[in-house]
Amino acid sequence: MSSTQEIVKCSFNPDDMGQLLYKEIYHKWIKVQELIAKDPILQNNVGDYGQSRDKLYEIYCKKAYKLHKLLNYSDEMIPGMVNSQFPETVVTVLHQTMFIPTIKYLGTEKQIEKWLPPSLNYEIVGCYAQTELGHGSDVQNLETTAVYDKNTEEFILNSPTISSTKWWIGDLGLTATHAVTHAQLFINGKHYGVQTFIVQVRDTHTHLPLKGIEVGDVGPKYGYNTKDNGYLRMNNVRIPREQMLMRYSKVSKAGEFIKAQNEKIGYATMMQVRTSIIFNTYISLAQGLAIGVRYSHFRRQFKDKNGIERPIIDYQTQQDKLIPLVADCYAQGFGCQRIKEILTENLKRINEKNDFSLMGDLHALLCCCKAVYTWNTHFGLDKIRQSLGGHGFLQSSGVCTIQTEFSPSCTYEGENTVLLLQTGRYLLKACNKAQKNQPINENVEYLHNLQSTLSQKATFTRQEQLLCPEIIRKLMRLHAAFYVNKMMLKMMEKAGEFGPKEAWNKHVGVSITEASIAHTYYWTFKTFLDTLIKIQDENIRSVLSNLCCLYGLQRIIDWPIGYFEGRFLTGEQLEIILNAKEYIFTLIKPDLLGLVDAFKFNENALRSDLVDPKPYEKLLQSAKLSSVNNEEYQKKLRSLTRQLREIPKL
Structure with a gap:
């Protein structure tokens, strides 16, 4: 049976599922892919693989120019859609995702009026210069200085130390003319903390660095090499007072x-960016799964008793590699939808009512979801690559390039462990409030009546009971409560012995990250379940219910120690969970192709020879097109290999 026939036979309509996944951007998502696939400059070309870094930068500059002409970049969803379409990152993406949003969120109306039009028209190209050589996550200890000179009404910016060099700044190395720059503000010798400034770094006509500016690219990286991550040093660079975002x-x-009412407003851009990263965890994992699942239905290995080779997806081991990741992908997709809703509500409250009440809850949620989802996608993509066998190691498989481009997500815009510690701090505060019967956010309602909660146990005795998501939700709720309580008790013990700061830094860190991860798993499962309840289509609700259950069961199987340490589960119940997981595989497998078809990637976006109707022929064709196989290079190679053979023998 062909893949197309299996999609037609699945129990639900993949187009309807796609609309559930993408909501209001569904039609735009498909249209953007079609536009890119049809354009000769934008469409993916196997000949680009293996190109030098400078050549790739030129190729992606041309793509960026064409995209700017064709698409409306004032739509904040466009950059995320576009980036997923290419094996390398598009030049100027930080201009769209960080420079422009910072102006929108932190600029006055007058500043927005001045800076936004030239930014949208690409008369200037900006970047976001926060991270330094010496400090990344520790923003409060950045070393770049901005001293106000009231005689000239200017700020004087300096990089006083080597470690104050701005570093890793995307779009800065080769492209940007301007930088949103974070620096420690001093007025009359008094320190006023980190503030945000717009600094011009290059001339908009000659593209040469301005006086006092030293700027360049940080050099070759593990991946992500079309992105010109740069460095910046400033020596007495003067900018007008109006270029502090106010x-x-x-x-x-x-x-x-004049101090901001809520100093956390400086995180507004980062919140938008972390939301985009979370969306990308879903998109990147979905891309990898679309390739892995389709190829697993095509690829046949080992004959059955009738002498017919079986598709490798028929083997339980292959299902175990891929099907749980499909559940993860849907869970992360629905988690991202909910985060976008909270982000939108947060910005609305701030803009309309100057109400910052959601900031802390949203910040904590973004931190833990960014960390857990990026790790899950990174390691998930590697599992998919391995599921493709040797072919997965080829760039033309598509998966290894997705993984390489995705991997920086685990450290940029917040190193994951540090982010989990920030969520842990929020959980500790919520726990203290709950103990005092003070109101807490619904995301942490499980912290009320902790001791009563922790006295509960799982009561299921049969496999079929685990097809009910509510039973699994209660189990995961216990798990989250257990780890937060464990963190709190350890913090109290160690703080009494060493003091709060030393306890936090040296003795409780692992417990804090565990609590944050357990909280993330529970919140994600609960969000999946909340989405499920609202679905009207019975067929879609049925298959998503199975995926929701599988997401929860896989979390328990991967991390069972807390369930046993808290005495919530018995060994016999874990055995039932393992059997239930395998049973759910049999329920999901007939719908597997439909589930990845619902991600709605066309073949150009997947850029994989393995999803071609004739993948073996396509792999061979791509190999023949490799630059080392052309006649000109072969002539040069013959000369080199002849010299090698002529080395005198010992």
Whole structure:
């Protein structure tokens, strides 16, 4: 049976599932892919594999120019859609995802009026210069300085140490003309913390660095090499007072500093970016699965008793590699939808009512989901690559390039462990509030009546009971409560012995990250279940219910120790869970192709020889097109190999 026939036979309509996954951007998602696939400059070309870094940068500059002409980049969803279409990152993506949003969120109306039009028209290209050689996650200890000179109404920016060099700044190395720059503000010798400035780094006509600016590319990297991550040093660079972004914090002409009502507003851009990263965890994993699942239905190995080779997806071991990741992908997709809703509500409250009440809850949620989802996608993509056998190691398989481009997500815009610690701090505060019967956010409602909660146990005795998501939700709720309580008790013990700061830094870190991960798993499962309840289509609800259950069961199987340490589960119940997981595989397998078809990637976006109707022929064709196989290179090679053979023998 062909893949197309299996999609037609699945129990639901993949187009309807796609609309559930992408909601209001569904039609735009498909249209953007079609536009890119049809354009000779934008469409993916196997000949680009193996090109030098400088050549790839030129290719992607041309793509960026064409995309700017064809698409409306004032739509904040466009950059995320576009980036997933190519095996390398598009030049200027940080201009769209960080520079422009920072101006929108932190600029005054007058500043937005000045800077936004030239940014949208690409008269200037910006970047986001926060990270330094010496400090990344520790933003409060950045070393770049901005000293206000009230006589000239200017800020003087300097990089006073080697470690204050701005570093890893995307779009800065070769492309940007301007940088949103974070620096420690000083007025009359008094320190006012990190503030945000717009600094021009290159001339907009000659593209040469301006006076006092030293700028360049950081060099070759593990991957992500079309992205010109750069460095920046400043020596007495003067900018007008109006180039400090002043929607919230302000400096008057006379040098009076007016503090923002809520200092966390500086995280507004980062919140938008982390939401985009979370969306990309879903998209990248979905791409890898679309390739892995389709190829697993085509690829045949080993004959059955009738002498017919079996598709490798028929083997339980292959199902175990891929089907749980499909559940993860859907869970992360629905998690991202909910996060976008909260982000939108947060920005609305801030803009309309100056209400910052959601900031802390959203920040904690973004931190833990960014960390857990990026790790899961990174390691999931490697599992998919391995599931393809040797072919997965080829760039033309598509999966290894997706993984390489995705891998920086685990460290950029917040190193994952540090982010989990930030969520842990939020959980500790929520736990203390709950103990005092103070109100807490619904995301952490399980912290009320902790001791009563932790006295509960799983009561299921049969496999079929685990096809009910609510039973699994209660189990995962216990798990989250257990790890947060464990963290709190250890923090109290070690703080009493060493003091709070040393306890946090040296003795409780692992417990904090465990609590944050357990919280993330529970929140994600609960969000999946909340989505499920609202679905009207019975066929879609049925298959998603199975995926939801599998997502939860896989979390228990992968991390059972807390369930046993808390005495919530018995060994016999874990055996039932293992059997239930294998049974769910049999329920999901007939719908597997439909589930990945619902991701709605066309063949150009997947850029994989393995999803071609004739993958073996396509692999051979791509090999023949490799630059080392052309006649010109072969002539040069023959000369080199002849010299090698002529080496005198010992």
